[in-house]
Amino acid sequence: MKALFYPGCSMQRNARPYLDSLLAIRADIGLELQEIDDWNCCGATEYMSVHRVAAHSLIGRNLALAQAQAVDTDVLTAGCSACFLNLSKTDTQMREDAKLNGTVNEALAAGGLHYDAGSLKVRHLLDLVCHDIGYDAVKARVVKPLYGLKVAAYYGCQVVRPDYDGRWDSHEHPTAMDTLLRALGAEVVDWSLKTQCCGGHMSVIGPEVAFGLIRRLIHGAAEAGADMVVTLCPMCQLNLDAYQVEMNKHFHTDYRVPVLYFTQLMGLAFGKSAKELGIGKEFVDATPALAKIQAEAPKVAEAKRRRRPKPGDGLPMPRME
Amino acid sequence: MTAATISGPKDFLSEVMAATPGDNRLNHCIQCGSCGGSCPSGAEMEHTPRRLFALIRAGERKTVLMSNAPWYCVSCYYCTVRCPQNIHITDVMYTLKAMAIQAGLYHDTSLPDFSETFVDYVEKYGRSFELGLATRFNLRHHPLSLAGMAPLGLNMLKRGRIDLTPHRIEGMAQLSAILERAKSLEGVLA
Amino acid sequence: MTDQFEPVIIGFTCNWCSYRAADLAGTARIKYPPNVRLIRLMCSGRLDPTFVLKALSEGADGVLIAGCHPGECHYLEQNYKALRRHRLMQRTLAQFGIEPERVRLTWASAAEGAKFAEDITEMVEQVRKLGPLNWPANLPTKPVPVGMVAAEIPVLSEEVA
């Protein structure tokens, strides 16, 4: 499939491995990306805090450029959660709020641009991979399954919330990335924190708050037995990876849970080299975790034969539908 | 003639609602606290979102705009999706931040300053500039911790994960024109 | 009142929701402009396009049709018939040169007095902007033919003949 691509500032630099790994795997999954020419920063969560109309106009410029440049696609994708949310938010709010729509377009007109709200479908990269390209297509490309690697799928906040277009099965416990990672052969641990906050910009402006949140996630992943955390967002990666070191200092702990992008794991399973995928640029070294990958699928204990419940057995768990 | 439902001078609640896009439903708050309970940084806030909304209703403009709460919002949107009244809480936080900056009310300038520094870079280059942002922000507000954070920056540099110079987009003039017009329209929506 | 144009609008309401919404607006003393005159039908499904045409041709500047919300019709789903008739009527009326704002369909539950009042207020303003409809009655024609000026009698030229 083809999509317009908004890399965003982070992917260009601090999340370069995310971009590199995406570029490395795109051909395998048949994803053609058309980068928006001369895009600008999305404003992250900061611009909106200062000027509202300007923030939407800043994002509007990207949408307008994308609309004008689009060839054979109306899908606009981004890998960064904040970039994705900003693009999606402006599109949605322009659609729902006629006044905002008019005002933003008036501002865009100053630059000779115009955006028709709703003309693009703004989608996060993971959404495209899971729901459009599909698990089967991904599975078909796996040459080196990630057998034996235990991973915690971490979605963070802004991809699954507020989820303007209803793309995910849950705002709290989504399963798409879990299924994707299983398709790669990895074992996905069950944990309760997959959409809890990584600290966001608090790591810069209020590190103590952020450290607490980072510790909870890292501790939770480790408790659940994960060898690594897999993420889909540059900010989450940065906070959990780079600030893990700072957090350890703060709490006098020594967690070493590496944090990689899902695209990097896809690349590994597709047989790409670690270097090609930007593995090695992370702060917490992923090598020990990746060494656990085995050639054979681990044996799964056979399901226990059903027997008649006896007094003293536990109460049955609720059936999940 | 207008319907009697909208009457009297604009109170603070109406003002905040008007400045927040879409059907934000702020007037429907039932004070249940699911926002405050869900907030990752709620423990650090001077007022939980719920309490801020009660204060907004009470017309306590100054208290609200001086509160650190909006600045501690990490945009995780838990409150928004969990709110039983579907109030666009995160968006309201953005509104309050913008209002606080405009009114110059928030007492600790570091948090607004972070946002404004970020905005400065974007307006100058069209892209964000992490090194500049971190350095400038920390120099101004946490000069002592700068040294402590230095290894982090160096390591970023070593791993090729940070730029030494900002990247400027080609259409800077166009972007500036758009932003300038946008700022002149800022009041239109409220 | 100033001498601004005061449109006259005929409103068709259903007995169960919208007429009661109007009652509620009254009980709640919600003010709205006095330009709408209501007719009670049992259901918006009773709305015969004939009524709309009759009203427009008899001097109304607009027609408001109000029923229960979709899915809440007291006769289960008759308001959908009103919806369908309204959409077809809009297409037809456009060919008669009647603006869509003049024939408005709205839903109001018995609890939505305020909403109904707002709908009326909004519609009155819209129709006021459009100006009077003044549908001409069946007047005798004054013969003022297009492009024909009786004073100058042209000579029939050869080539045209």
Next chain:
Amino acid sequence: MKPKFAMYWAAACGGCEIAVLNIDEKVLDLDANFEVAFWPAAMDVKYKEVEAMEDESILVTLFNGGIRTDENEHMAKLLRRKSKLLVAFGSCANEGCIPGLANLGTRESIFDCAFDNPSTENPAHLRPQIACQVPEGVLTLPPLQAVVRTLDQVVEVDYHVPGCPPESHQIAAVLDVLIAVVKGEAELPPKGAVLGAGDTSVCDECPRSRDVKHIDKLSRIQELPVLDTEVCLLEQGLMCSGPATRSGCNSRCPNVGAPCIGCYGAAPGVLDQGARLMAAIASVIDAKEPEAIDRVLDGLPDPAGTFYRFSLAHSLLRANRAALAEQE
């Protein structure tokens, strides 16, 4: 002396005149019982001679055609004065018919359409003039009025014979009644009566089988590959006006697989045929969401022209607003 009979052709196609001739040998009965005083299509009698007649000296005038020009109006008033019984004969006189569809546009748009279209050669964009000098003197044309009006919108009408044209067997029946009255064998029908038509709608005479209706698509006849010969055309997605059209034609069109286009006008007691059709068709559209409804309605590209194909000039709205505005 035989009572006098007249027939006049105003804004109409002439089909009504042909239809009268189509009554075959019945026309001899007409001749046997009436003296034809005025019938421009059949014999040469000048307007002046009619003007000279005594008022009410004509027993019955069959007036076909609507009122489009000053001449039409003049003749309608003249014949009203000269006739005891004025019969609006055929769809044009009764409800405007196809010429009445021109009411959806202004005179200017009618001229533009007639004299400047892809099939005309008119580089100077000439338009007909009401008067024009020729060597022999001044030639005049009657001025076109703003809208087509029906006969009863201009003068009082005694009887109505609908149809485009009225079916010959119905004309024969009407003549039989008139002759019986002349012979003193029958009473005149009550004033305002509709003669030569049924009291129900076309479906009553239509042999096609009918069921509950759910329309999920409206098509034009050429868009349907196969047409069932037994089943109601509306149920096959064709816009058939039969349910809202007065009976009397023996469902001529549906019989041969063409939908009824409504020429006999509204069913008895109906104020506005188009409104009835709108209500009926919209009611049985099988869709609830506005978009889905619109998709079905897209199959009806010209709703006003379809629902008011014959009855526009006699409908509640009568004409496009712009055309009516010129009237004043």
Next chain:
Amino acid sequence: MTDKTQQERAGEERIGVYVCHCGSNIAGVVNVEAVAKFAAEDLKDRGVVLARDYTFMCSVAGQELIEQDIHEQGLTRVVVAACSPHLHEKTFRNVCERSGINPYLSEMASIREHVAWVHTDKAAATAKAKAIVNGAVERVLKNEPLEAIRVPIDAATLVVGGGIAGLQAALEVAEAGYDVYLIEREASLGGHMAQFDKTFPTLDCAACILTPKMAAVGSHARIHLFTWSEVEKVEGFVGNYTVTVKKKPRYVDEDVCTGCGICVEKCPVMVVDENFEAGIGYRKAIYWPFAQAVPNLPVLDPDTCTYFIGGKGGCKACEIFCPTVPNSILFDQKEERVSLKVGNIILATGWDLFNARRIPQYGYGRLANVFTSLELERMCNAAGPTSGRVVLRDGQTAPKAVGIVHCVGSRDRNYNGYCSAICCMQSLKLAHLVKERTGAEVYNFYIDIRTPGKEYDEFYLRVMDEGVHFVRGKVAEVSDVPIAPSEEGGKLYVQVEDTLAGLQRRIPVDMVVLSAGLEPRHDSAEVGKTFGIACSTNGWFIEKHAKMDPIATMTEGVFVAGCAQGPKDIPASVSQGAAAAARVLSHIRQGELALEPIRASVLEEQCSGCRICNGLCPFNAISFVAERKVSEINAALCQGCGTCVAACPAGAIQGSGFSNEQVLAQIEGLLRDVAQPVTREPVTA
């Protein structure tokens, strides 16, 4: 229809117009004298012979004024310009009837709700009032005298649902001496109430007060029980319904089985009982729903029975051990259909529990020790899976701290926006039971405590006295993960803003109980369709009037009782069941029913049988008579909406009370002040 022109009719009729002041309610804004004068003078040629204004038209004196005028002035029609017809239409119709003119020859003009109360400009309001009066005068001229439609009432009654509301209704009707058919979808009567342990606020044992009622119904000679059955089709109309009931196969011979229970004992299959035991207990493949089931007959579940699963082979233990002759186990039993004739129907179909899995942050289904309130009800019940012990999912450990979360799925626009009405009291009751049985610390997390019932708030205070903790705040999430190093593992943390303290709190507990709300039955829309009644947007059956008639529905002869109409507690359900029965008994005692004559009818001579109208009636009142090629409307089924009247392309359907002529005349009247005069050049004959 009449051939008379409006003008001719106006000449014959003598209309009285009465303009009410309603104290100052109307007169304060509308110049009532001017309106009366307008009617008297300007509408003289429309048949108005007198017009009066009076302080209170609805007062006895006001009514007498009209009566007197009818007698002395020979009025033939009456227009009252006053409040909304929804208030006093009946009043003035009665005045007409008393005075000898047909009640439907009166008309109300609403100049209070629609004029005086909503406008401030007196001149404009007066002008509008005149227009409305003008419309009413034109309309009343077209009104036809109408007579109520009378239908005989079959005394047999159908009650759908054997929960507490249905049981009450069935008993009341049967006790009055009439036959009742009681249809229950499950295998036993009892409904949700049978699952409970204690009932609030008195803490009566639910079984102790319910089972005698079940037994009374089960043994009542007048009550014909159809359990394990569903209503499939309803035809006919009030007084004369034909109901088709589907009896699902029980695979047990109802006439032979003695209910000895040997089959259940011998059945080797044990499965989780998702139904009665709310998923925390077990049952056999052949089972009783519960010990006191009425009727006392087991039911075999073919989806779990070894014999059925194996393609009808193997096991058959139930059949082998069945002691009756002939054998009560009927593996070949088929679905049956029974046709019943009834005059009235009471729907008491109850509620479903909100599915707590829909709120992922509360962890139900994921975190073992998160329970629903219904699970806890079963646990507390001495006959339940834990014999009344309150334990964690391991089946052993008693909790030391329990959090009860209120408003789960209720008062929340993401799920159900409404308040489920019973959860506060249920939560308080469960808090009491947990405290009583385990001594645990119990926390109630609530948004508001709603205790608006007799002795309810007293119960709240009692539970407070017992040391239960109350935290005001909607729970944000329940987590099994400690955040701070100081937090203990193995606990559930209830994260909440204590809104009264203004603090974010994380309270460690062993067990979380979710007070799940009440939802309409999952198939309420289909059931509503079967019975010709509508559901609100929330899915509850819509009553005829929210306040004045919460028991009847828009379909005559169909009544609602209990939670099918909306969430309510046991006393309210019992009351509504009894009330529905009273309404039915009133119908039965009247013998026949007078229905409002606002109906559609087909003028057969004008109907050409096009069948446009045939699919339009949701009440199936329109049928096609093939022999005569015309459509026909059953007046008793018709509810008078008029959709078919509007849709008939030939104008062959008449709507009494809201005829084309009436509405068109009203439009003319309403617009007389702005209409352009229709002029036709005089024809000189």
